[in-house]
Amino acid sequence: MINMVQNAKDQAAALAMAAYQAAVADGTLPAAEVKTAPVEIPKDTANGDFTTTFALAASKALRQPPRSIAQALLDHMDLAGSYFASAEIAGPGFLNFRLGDGWYAGVCEAVEAEGAEYGTGDGLKGQKIMVEFVSANPTGPMHMGNARGGVLGDTLASVLAACGADVTREFYVNDAGHQIDKFAHSIDARYRQLIQGEDAVAFPEDGYQGEDIRDLAKAYYEQNGDALLSAPEEERLEKLAQFGLSVNLPKMKSDLERYKIRYDNWFYESSLHESGYVAETVELLAARGWTYEKDGALWLRTADILRDHYRRAGKKEADIEKLDLKDDVLRRANGFYTYFAADIAYHRNKFAVRGFDRVINVWGADHHGHVARLKGALDAIGLDGDKLDIVLMQLVKLLRDGEVVRMSKRTGKAISLSDLLDEVSVDAARWYFNAKPETQMEFDLGLAVREDSENPIYYVEYAHARICSLLRALGEEGVSVPGRADVSLLTGETERALMKQIAQFCEAVRLAARDYDPSYINRYLQELAGCFHRFYTACRIRGEEAAVRDARLKLADDTRVVLRNGLKLIGVDAPEKM
Numbered sequence: 001m002i003n004m005v006q007n008a009k010d011q012a013a014a015l016a017m018a019a020y021q022a023a024v025a026d027g028t029l030p031a032a033e034v035k036t037a038p039v040e041i042p043k044d045t046a047n048g049d050f051t052t053t054f055a056l057a058a059s060k061a062l063r064q065p066p067r068s069i070a071q072a073l074l075d076h077m078d079l080a081g082s083y084f085a086s087a088e089i090a091g092p093g094f095l096n097f098r099l100g101d102g103w104y105a106g107v108c109e110a111v112e113a114e115g116a117e118y119g120t121g122d123g124l125k126g127q128k129i130m131v132e133f134v135s136a137n138p139t140g141p142m143h144m145g146n147a148r149g150g151v152l153g154d155t156l157a158s159v160l161a162a163c164g165a166d167v168t169r170e171f172y173v174n175d176a177g178h179q180i181d182k183f184a185h186s187i188d189a190r191y192r193q194l195i196q197g198e199d200a201v202a203f204p205e206d207g208y209q210g211e212d213i214r215d216l217a218k219a220y221y222e223q224n225g226d227a228l229l230s231a232p233e234e235e236r237l238e239k240l241a242q243f244g245l246s247v248n249l250p251k252m253k254s255d256l257e258r259y260k261i262r263y264d265n266w267f268y269e270s271s272l273h274e275s276g277y278v279a280e281t282v283e284l285l286a287a288r289g290w291t292y293e294k295d296g297a298l299w300l301r302t303a304d305i306l307r308d309h310y311r312r313a314g315k316k317e318a319d320i321e322k323l324d325l326k327d328d329v330l331r332r333a334n335g336f337y338t339y340f341a342a343d344i345a346y347h348r349n350k351f352a353v354r355g356f357d358r359v360i361n362v363w364g365a366d367h368h369g370h371v372a373r374l375k376g377a378l379d380a381i382g383l384d385g386d387k388l389d390i391v392l393m394q395l396v397k398l399l400r401d402g403e404v405v406r407m408s409k410r411t412g413k414a415i416s417l418s419d420l421l422d423e424v425s426v427d428a429a430r431w432y433f434n435a436k437p438e439t440q441m442e443f444d445l446g447l448a449v450r451e452d453s454e455n456p457i458y459y460v461e462y463a464h465a466r467i468c469s470l471l472r473a474l475g476e477e478g479v480s481v482p483g484r485a486d487v488s489l490l491t492g493e494t495e496r497a498l499m500k501q502i503a504q505f506c507e508a509v510r511l512a513a514r515d516y517d518p519s520y521i522n523r524y525l526q527e528l529a530g531c532f533h534r535f536y537t538a539c540r541i542r543g544e545e546a547a548v549r550d551a552r553l554k555l556a557d558d559t560r561v562v563l564r565n566g567l568k569l570i571g572v573d574a575p576e577k578m
Helices: 004-025 054-062 066-075 101-117 144-162 178-196 211-224 233-258 269-274 277-287 302-312 317-321 339-353 365-380 417-423 426-433 456-476 493-503 505-514 519-538 546-569
Strands: 050-052 084-090 094-099 128-132 166-173 265-268 291-294 297-300 328-331 358-364 388-393 396-400 441-444
Touching: 004 050, 004 054, 004 066, 004 084, 004 094, 004 101, 004 505, 054 066, 054 094, 066 084, 066 094, 101 493, 101 546, 128 144, 144 166, 144 358, 144 388, 144 396, 144 417, 144 426, 144 505, 144 546, 166 269, 178 211, 178 233, 211 233, 233 417, 265 269, 269 277, 269 339, 277 291, 277 297, 277 328, 277 339, 302 317, 302 365, 328 339, 339 358, 339 365, 358 365, 365 388, 417 426, 426 441, 426 456, 456 519, 456 546, 493 505, 493 519, 493 546, 505 519, 505 546, 519 546
Parallel strands: 128 166, 128 358, 166 265, 358 388, 396 441
Antiparallel strands: 050 094, 084 094, 291 297, 297 328
16 A cells, blocks of 8 residues: 555655745745646656656746756745655756655565565555456366457466456356357267267268367267267257367366466356346337347348447548448347357346446457447447557567467367366466567567566566575574564665666556556566666675665665565466575
């Protein structure tokens, strides 16, 4: 809850405003309506630790040069009791602040007071948020896109929860519709081929060709023999589909648990159909005039919905017409509802039935065209489509020694999540897949298993283990982490840089939640590990005078806490030995 970076920004802004009011009171500056200017951290901290553009922003209203205003502010500024040791003017009128001992002590005190809670906040308190991710078709093994989406969704849920939100993790099980029908026909063909011979049974042209389908057919045959061969086709397909799901879904759950992903809810598409909720949702769209019949099918006026949406957003009519908008089928001529109809019903359920304030879906970039259509459909049934946020992630390219990898060494098949976790550690997989969602990523299998500073996950975990090793060694000498230490003794460049980086953790978590980009945590941890390694190289701890030793030891232990907290957010272990 204690964000020392934000506290410093707020205090610098307040000091600038108080100085302005003091300057107005004695007639140095004219009275005018001026706003509190933002306070930022300068790119080059040689210019100060925090800076405000107050003087530049107020120049027009006060009709004075920014530097003159800045000088007046400086002359009327009282830093006594503040976080800042000094303030100075730079450039055209920037007012730069330099931090004092009190702020650095406050950083360490915040870590010590909050411990495992350090880095959390309450900015999203009261918000009920669902994160739906992976939601892979249960018709085959999970692939690299699922592996990436799994980590992004899971870590995003963690940072949202760390910011105070009430978060639900959900997996949407597509156990109905066309893909399950195709799944059933594929297993059925392989089952009958086992009994009657491959030449006797044609395999569906659009069937699933994977070896996993052969394995399912063989497993069913070994358990039940050929008894199903004489059953009516509809019964046979239903039983084979359910058998396939009974094997694949537990495997998905176990693979995801191995990957440290646990869902609060597994929501089955079939429940929407069986309850009549899909039909009810389609009727709601029809009642609002958004559907029409054509060629025996029921269509959604998607093009009209999107035109309305884009007009309200201020898009030009000529630009809208260039979009080649098309309508969508909701119910086919054979009476079956489409996947899109079920998807609208599913998202209606999230908002209207379960009452989520915001819903976040992690999807592959190939779903880009589906985003506006689904948001528009939610608007059309009277819900707010803008409360649905979609995180689109790019493809994954697996490399080994610079060469693209497509097949598993172990199985000789396309690499699945399970195969990947046989090659690299779960921690390495989670670290690397937690990259910026909108960038295409290259996962280097060779780098992921290296034990040197070139491998970022090793570099970060080693920093934590190094601190734990130091604590053990000192403990054997009778030296333990002190309850309190004099942080004002830590005036060296690497010591101050490390404390500043510790303070940035709260900001990294906040930004990760704000931008739906949990890779902020990875980048933060790499920088923190780098700051610690530089500090440890430059500053002796063992054998140092007791007061300095205790202060440095306290700082090292605070770093350990923050490393552990950050690694926990991305679902990675913080090892004590390496």
